[in-house]
Amino acid sequence: FTYAEEDKSMRPAVNNVSYTVYEGEWVAIVGHNGSGKSTLARLMNGLLFPQTGKVRVFGEPLDEQSLWDTRSQMGMVFQNPDNQFVGATVQDDVAFALENNGVPFEEMVERVKRSLLKVKMSDFMNSEPHHLSGGQKQRVAIAGAIALQPKILLLDEATSMLDPQGRDEVLSTVQQLRAETDLTVISITHDLEEALLADRVIMMNQGNKYAEGKPEEIFQRGQELVDLGLDLPFAMNVSRLLKKQGVTLVAEHMSEEELV
Ligand code: ADP
Structure with a gap:
């Protein structure tokens, strides 16, 4: 779908997208x-x-x-x-x-x-x-x-x-x-x-x-999502930034809820 079809310089707002949503999902x-x-x-x-x-x-x-x-x-x-x-x-x-x-x-x-x-x-x-x-x-x-x-x-x-x-x-x-x-x-x-x-x-x-x-x-x-301009959930962000400094915050026994 392109907003102004006659304007060939416009990139399609939605291009070649295919997906199915199933009942109850x-x-x-x-x-x-x-x-x-x-x-x-x-x-x-x-x-x-x-x-x-x-x-x-x-x-x-x-x-x-x-x-x-x-x-x-x-x-x-x-x-x-x-x-x-x-x-x-x-x-x-x-x-x-x-x-x-x-x-x-x-x-x-x-x-x-x-x-x-x-x-x-x-x-x-x-x-x-x-x-x-x-x-x-x-x-x-x-x-x-x-x-x-x-x-x-x-x-x-x-x-x-x-x-x-x-x-x-x-x-x-x-x-x-x-x-x-x-x-x-x-x-x-x-x-x-x-x-x-x-x-x-x-x-x-x-x-x-x-x-x-x-x-x-x-x-x-992870990082790919950040590069695409998406904000990571808070807990993931903290954990990711600390990881860069060599600190692993999320221990195996610790849930994300406990972390938050
Ligand atoms: P999102 O919802 O992810 O922010 P949109 O579907 O609103 O994205 O926009 C997709 C693209 O279509 C963008 O490049 C946007 O500038 C363009 N666009 C959206 N609405 C219009 C409109 N009414 N007329 C022309 N271009 C539009």
């Missing part, structure tokens, strides 16, 4: 700024269509015809928690898309309740969204997405504007949702710590797929 797409992650997200939900190649969702080519069906199966949570609210209260906000989709009133009330319970935001049902913390806002955004009962949850840099506590809240919400349901999660992130939680990592660089594998396989690349 959590796949993290990582890469530094400009590596093509958001373009991939837009290609996956049909905000953009590739000039060559195909996107298949649930095995079917994503095109103008299948677009709305696909979107209804794909919940999206975006980067900026403040840009996602339409309702005056938390419950109105979660109900908004359901109302638009013609879900009957009683079912709507039930789904709003259930979704807020799942993200542990039931106590804030009547709160005004702008009074919430960043992490709470994103949890409400997740509730809004899962209320539609999608098969896929697509998180596009959903934690990148949050403080560490907010980020942990959102990530543990996603982990808990996955433990309770067969939700497929695709998270687009430049945060390698977030990627550690995924089942599989796809690494982008300059519009190409640079690597793909389990988090531990990707993390073994």
Whole structure:
């Protein structure tokens, strides 16, 4: 996919990238700024269509015809928690898309309740969204997405504007949702710590797929990740810098959690 197709001098934002996400998996797409992650997200939900190649969702080519069906199966949570609210209260906000989709009133009330319970935001049902913390806002955004009962949850840099506590809240919400349901999660992130939680990592660089594998396989690349402009998780960074000075910090019996 190239943004201005007529401009031949432009390099494709996404080039020759091929991957599959399996049902029930959590796949993290990582890469530094400009590596093509958001373009991939837009290609996956049909905000953009590739000039060559195909996107298949649930095995079917994503095109103008299948677009709305696909979107209804794909919940999206975006980067900026403040840009996602339409309702005056938390419950109105979660109900908004359901109302638009013609879900009957009683079912709507039930789904709003259930979704807020799942993200542990039931106590804030009547709160005004702008009074919430960043992490709470994103949890409400997740509730809004899962209320539609999608098969896929697509998180596009959903934690990148949050403080560490907010980020942990959102990530543990996603982990808990996955433990309770067969939700497929695709998270687009430049945060390698977030990627550690995924089942599989796809690494982008300059519009190409640079690597793909389990988090531990990707993390073994150490310095290579730094060279690609990615920030290593804190504990890895400390350990790596000390290693340069001949100090091995992580003893075999010591877990990364203990180290942190
Ligand atoms: P990432 O999400 O990894 O930061 P993007 O997908 O946003 O990467 O960007 C990939 C490339 O496409 C970059 O070179 C970027 O400048 C370019 N790009 C992104 N959005 C647009 C746009 N709307 N118009 C033109 N070029 C764009």
